[in-house]
Amino acid sequence: MDKPTTKDLAKAAGVSLATVDRVLNTRAGVRQATVERVQRAIREINFVRDMSAANLARKKEYKVVFLLPDHDDEFIDLIQNEIAKTARFLAYERTVVSIIRAPANDPHRVAEQMDNLSINEIDGVAIMAPETPQVRDAILRLEAQGLAVVAFVSHQPNAEGANYVGINNEAAGRTVGQLMARFTGMRQGTVLVLTETMQSRDSQERRLGFDTIMEKYSSRLKVSPSMETYGDALRSEKIIKMALQSQPPFVGIYLMNHDVRKTMQVIDELGIAQQTIIIGHELTSYTRARLVDGSIDAVITQDVGHLVRSSIRVLRAKITHMPSVASQERIRVEIILRENMPEEFHSENM
Amino acid sequence: MDKPTTKDLAKAAGVSLATVDRVLNTRAGVRQATVERVQRAIREINFVRDMSAANLARKKEYKVVFLLPDHDDEFIDLIQNEIAKTARFLAYERTVVSIIRAPANDPHRVAEQMDNLSINEIDGVAIMAPETPQVRDAILRLEAQGLAVVAFVSHQPNAEGANYVGINNEAAGRTVGQLMARFTGMRQGTVLVLTETMQSRDSQERRLGFDTIMEKYSSRLKVSPSMETYGDALRSEKIIKMALQSQPPFVGIYLMNHDVRKTMQVIDELGIAQQTIIIGHELTSYTRARLVDGSIDAVITQDVGHLVRSSIRVLRAKITHMPSVASQERIRVEIILRENMPEEFHSENM
DNA sequence: GCCAAAATGATGTACGTACCTCAAAAAACC
DNA sequence: GGTTTTTTGAGGTACGTACATCATTTTGGC
Structure with missing residues (x-):
């Protein structure tokens, strides 16, 4: 039948x-x-x-917006790229995506942008912004208007309706911890933890996971408190130099934020990349190069294409009240070494 | 406009x-x-x-078949499971999948099964079978009839038309090599390579990649020749016991085939899991448990859901002569440690 | 049991494409 | 230049659903 x-x-x-x-x-x-x-x-x-038929009959386009931070780092670039790539493909499925930007560290402005959305005819929003009361309330307002919302990369645990699309940051931290412990072999010393800021929940969760593992190796490895660089090269330099003089010698660096670039420059100048295990986050063309030349030992990343497509699928499912396949939407904590690094893609067709 | x-x-x-x-x-x-x-x-x-409208008008169902080996290991089970899971979801897209089995190590029987397909109204086939002249010719025959074919998990380099959906096995081998080298720390010794058979191209490629890396560490690590277990526990035991007595002592085991179960039982009996770095392939509920209890140190895997969905997407794209997004269809070599192990899924909706 | 209100039915058009038939036009042939 | 053949056009129906309108039935209130 x-x-x-x-x-x-x-x-x-x-x-x-x-x-x-x-x-x-x-x-x-x-x-x-x-x-x-x-x-x-x-x-x-x-x-x-039959959703195809339904969509056809509706002649409706699903309008989906990504709200991204307005500062430019490589990770954001990757995301934008991936959205653009996906966008073309999405024309087949009556979905239109666009991007708007907002200053991530100004919750009021972010909330303001979100409130503006409601006026236009938008069906769903993927929000990447630190968790703040302002943002949470703005999400609730959007949802009250019937918009579908997902929390993109940044978890929004207090806005339950907004599905989180991103990795488990605590697991990511644990993974880094385990790799750090193993890659440092039997060596004794300190592991430096550098981050742009500890304000964000993501950083806190990563740190938590990292510490859970490092504790098991406490007889051999000491862990520094999280050193905040605020994206400032000078400050990074000072911090790292200080650590260099510490006893016992330091054996590893955990770069906890996306933008490893500035810090790596300092590390280069000091010439300590080779004897130190360095682990960072997000696979960008920069970290790729660093993996290849061996100055970074491992990168923990999430598949950006997956992130984007998954967000859109979840949004569309919410908009049309359809179920979505949870297992397909789970974002993995990926470990990238030089050896299993996927090729960088430029062409889009096959 | x-x-x-x-x-x-x-x-x-x-x-x-x-x-x-x-x-x-x-x-x-x-x-x-x-x-x-x-x-x-x-x-x-x-x-x-507009393919949705086209499909609607055609009232056509795309019939896709997975041809899988007929022996049962956990990996095949996973694949079957994932196909079943995906199948329901695919009803929305006018695609029907089914599974047929063939004895993988009997190329003639496999080719026979493939030839049978052509008679039925099938639009595409995903074939998982070792590369042999018989299979290659059968693929060519199918393609000549206008069927879409992809090589599923097992590469078919001599049937160019059949896109390969699976990991780069050489990269997988390299990745294992790198992890092995790092996880064994500074220790000196031998690394045992166990495999069901070296006949298959996959095994050969993995071995090749593995050796590439191990060579760099040759001053510290010796690598055994590939020991073939033929899935035989007794044989495994003998091999491992022999290795145990070797000088220098052995520090790592690479389990190169999917079905690590039997070999791990032997390893258990000998009680050597703890002091040995053990790395295997494919994340199954068995290897999950082994990661959790620490007896396996790392698993190299490919996302089975991704494999299945990707194959279907590629087949559909070929059938309808539509382009597909190459970057979405590339299967990653994933490294799974206890720390980044994704949860096992049972429910399918959210 | 009457009346208004609420619920349901009947029917038509539309979405963008496929596929069919028949008629008309253009090209090729001799 | 007339005839056959090939190419093109015109128009209809269908796919499964959405959405609108109007007619009809059922329900609830009193």
Whole structure:
């Protein structure tokens, strides 16, 4: 037997096509009892609405927005790139994506941008911004208006409705810890933890995971407190130099933020990359080069293409009230060494 | 301006809808000159056919078959599971998948199964079978009939038409090598390489990659020749015992085949898991447990869900002559430690 | 049991493409 | 230049769903 259509469903439920339509699209004017009858029939005949046909009929374009921080680092670039790449492909699926930017460290401005969205005809938003009360409230406002929201890369645990699309940062921290412990072999010494800021929840979670593992190796490895560079090269230099003089000697560096560039420059100048295990985050063309030349030993990353596509799929599923495949939307904590580094892609077709 | 439709295309090309249809669906009875005119117009107005609408109109189901080895190991189970999971989701996209099995080590039987396919109305096939002349020829026959073919997990380099969906096994071998070198710290000794068989190309490529890396560490680490277990526990035991008595002592084991189970049992009995770095392939519930209890140190794997979905997407793209996003279809060599192990999934919706 | 209100049915059009038939026009042949 | 053959056009129906309108039935209130 073929897949049941709305017609079959109407017959099975003993109602007219019009009523089926009302129930499927949650229109008003149907008795609760009838709604239930239709829903039961849906289950009974295992009806699934043909979304292609539905979209066609709707002639609707799903408008989805990515709200990204407005500072430019390589990670953000990667994301933008990937969105652009995906966008073309998405034309086939009646989905239009756009990007807006907001200063991530100014929650009010971010919230303001989000509030602006509601006015336009937007169906879903993926938000990458640190968790703050302002942002949380803005998310709730968007959701109240019926917009679909996902938390993109940055977790928003206090806005429950917004599915999180990103890695488990604590697991990422643990992974770095384990690699650090193993890669330093039997050596004794200190591991330096450098980060742009410890303000963000992501950093805190990574640190937590990292420490969990390092504790097990405390007889051999000491861990520095998180040193905040604020993206400042001079400050990084001072911190690293100080650490260099510490006893016992330091054996590893954990670069906890996306933008490893500035810090690596300092490390280069000091010429300590080779004898030190350096682990960072996010696979960019910069960290790729560093993996290749051996100055960075491992990179923990999340597949940016996956992030983007997953966000869009989840948004679309929420917008159309369809289920999504959870296992497909889980973002993995990936370990990249020189050996398993995927090629960089430029062409998009095959 | 909205996305152009066939109507716009007809206008742009200065022909009728009927002719556009003839060109798009490569029907006979159109002069070459006209065909080119339409194709030029396609490029000019950037027309992309709405596949949802096309599929709807065709009322066609894309029938796709996975041809898997008929022996049961955990990896195959995973694949079957994932196919089943994906199948439900695929109903939305007019795609029906099924699975057939063939004895992987009997190329004639495999080819026979493949030839049977052509009779039925099948649109695409994903083939997981060792590369042999028989299989290669069968692939060519299928392609000659217009079927789409991908090489699933097992590379088929001599059947060029069949896109390979799977990891780069040499890179996987290199990755294992690097991890082995690093995880063994400064220790000196031998690394044992165990495999079910070296017959398969996959094994050979992994070995090649592995050796490339181990060579760099030759002053510290010796590598055993590939020991073939033929899936035989007794044989494994003998091999491992022999290695135990070797000088220098052995420090690592590389389990190169999917089915690590039997070999791990022997390793358990000998009680050598703790002091030895053990690295295997494929994340199954068995290797998961082994990662958790620490008896396996790392697993190199490929995302099975990704493998399956990617194969289907590539097949569908080939069937409909649509482009596919290469970067999305590249399968990564994933490193899994206890710390970054993704949760095992059972429920499928969110 | 009457009336208004609410619920349901019937029906038509649309979305963008495929596929079919028949008619008309253009090209090729002799 | 007339005839056959090939190419093109015109138009309709279908796919499964959305959405709108209007007619009809059912329900609830009194």
